Amino acid sequence: MKAPVRVAVTGAAGQISYSLIFRIASGSMLGPDQPVILQLLEIPPAMGALQGVLMELNDCAFPLVAGVIATDDPNVAFKDIDFALLVGSRPRGPGMERSDLLNANGAIFTVQGKALSDNAKPNVRVLVVGNPANTNALICLKNAPKLNPRNVTAMMRLDHNRAMSQIAEKTGTHSTKVEKVVVWGNHSSTQYPDISYATADGKAVKSLVTDEWNKNEFIPTVQQRGAAIIKARGASSAASAASAAVDHMRNWALGSNGQWVSMGVYSKGNPYGVDQDLIFAFPITCENGEWKIVEGLEISDYSREMIKKTEAELQSERAAVADHIK
Ligand code: NAD
Numbered sequence: 211m212k213a214p215v216r217v218a219v220t221g222a223a224g225q226i227s228y229s230l231i232f233r234i235a236s237g238s239m240l241g242p243d244q245p246v247i248l249q250l251l252e253i254p255p256a257m258g259a260l261q262g263v264l265m266e267l268n269d270c271a272f273p274l275v276a277g278v279i280a281t282d283d284p285n286v287a288f289k290d291i292d293f294a295l296l297v298g299s300r301p302r303g304p305g306m307e308r309s310d311l312l313n314a315n316g317a318i319f320t321v322q323g324k325a326l327s328d329n330a331k332p333n334v335r336v337l338v339v340g341n342p343a344n345t346n347a348l349i350c351l352k353n354a355p356k357l358n359p360r361n362v363t364a365m366m367r368l369d370h371n372r373a374m375s376q377i378a379e380k381t382g383t384h385s386t387k388v389e390k391v392v393v394w395g396n397h398s399s400t401q402y403p404d405i406s407y408a409t410a411d412g413k414a415v416k417s418l419v420t421d422e423w424n425k426n427e428f429i430p431t432v433q434q435r436g437a438a439i440i441k442a443r444g445a446s447s448a449a450s451a452a453s454a455a456v457d458h459m460r461n462w463a464l465g466s467n468g469q470w471v472s473m474g475v476y477s478k479g480n481p482y483g484v485d486q487d488l489i490f491a492f493p494i495t496c497e498n499g500e501w502k503i504v505e506g507l508e509i510s511d512y513s514r515e516m517i518k519k520t521e522a523e524l525q526s527e528r529a530a531v532a533d534h535i536k
């Protein structure tokens with residue numbers, strides 16, 4: 211057994227966390243030989259509900275749980291942590307875009323960025339799940355001077371997994387046989403799910419589907435999946451979001467075995483011509499605890515147009531939160 215690592219989860223009494231915390235505790239995220247100390251953050255009105263989550267966590271008697279802290283103080287929750295999953299924030303309701311949450315949620319990430327910088331291990335790996343995830347991650351890193359900007363990421367893995375599953379269904383294969391899918395840009399309806407390089411059972415997906423399906427079915431379905439789930443469930447995705455968070459962190463920490471994944475990362479150095487100083491999703495591989503953008507891909511005119519659109523949205527979100535990222 212390894213020495214325990216400290217994992218913070220915010221919004222710990224919320225919907226996503228109700229699935230996420232138990233997946234982390236069972237070893238799905240960091241492996242069956244990695245004990246964890248869970249440091250759970252909530253706001254004061256939700257501390258009662260969090261006590262209930264704690265009781266259930268104890269009742270699971272998970273072998274890998276080496277300790278649990280439940281608190282409403284971010285400085286306590288983030289003390290000496292190795293991993294942070296920032297889930298706590300308001301979800302959107304029907305008819306809203308995720309960017310409508312900027313006002314409600316932006317301030318949370320100013321406070322939590324500072325608390326991470328002051329308390330977490332300097333190489334803490336951070337995943338922002340709370341929406342609008344990319345811009346909240348930017349706010350977080352701008353308020354966390356002691357953190358490496360490379361270590362602050364936003365969740366695009368749910369979009370990536372959605373894209374994989376849509377392709378698998380269309381091509382009559384299993385999602386494990388689908389490779390080299392990319393979702394570029396923002397976790398929003400401007401995201402660009404891109405099949406240019408994707409293969410299914412080793413064959414080019416572009417040769418298996420029509421352009422019509424790609425543009426009029428696949429891309430809109432993936433872009434609008436979050437809204438479709440809100441409409442169907444009356445609440446935003448939770449178990450699939452938790453599963454994507456587990457996938458994102460597991461691949462980052464333990465490697466993606468050469469597979470491409472989509473992660474929202476800091477766009478330092480204008481990768482693929484994307485404006486710097488954004489949290490933007492690119493094709494990524496992970497090895498030895500580090501992510502790396504897949505380089506040298508040819509970008510078609512259509513892809514360039516789609517990437518520019520989602521980049522423009524992130525630029526406007528960044529302008530809207532200028533007060534939080536000074
Ligand atoms: P929820 O309302 O069920 O839970 C959110 C929890 O966060 C609540 O318990 C609330 O008390 C807590 N919270 C609020 N402010 C907090 C703060 N400052 N510190 C700590 N905790 C705080 O919502 P949910 O369904 O769990 O969703 C959480 C967020 O994740 C939403 O913003 C949602 O839109 C987002 N989300 C993102 C993705 C993604 O792919 N990036 C997917 C699904 C949901």
Ligand code: LMR
Pocket residue numbers: 301302308341368435436437439440446447451
């Ligand atoms: C999702 O993609 O399911 C989440 O971001 C929730 C939402 O608001 O769509």
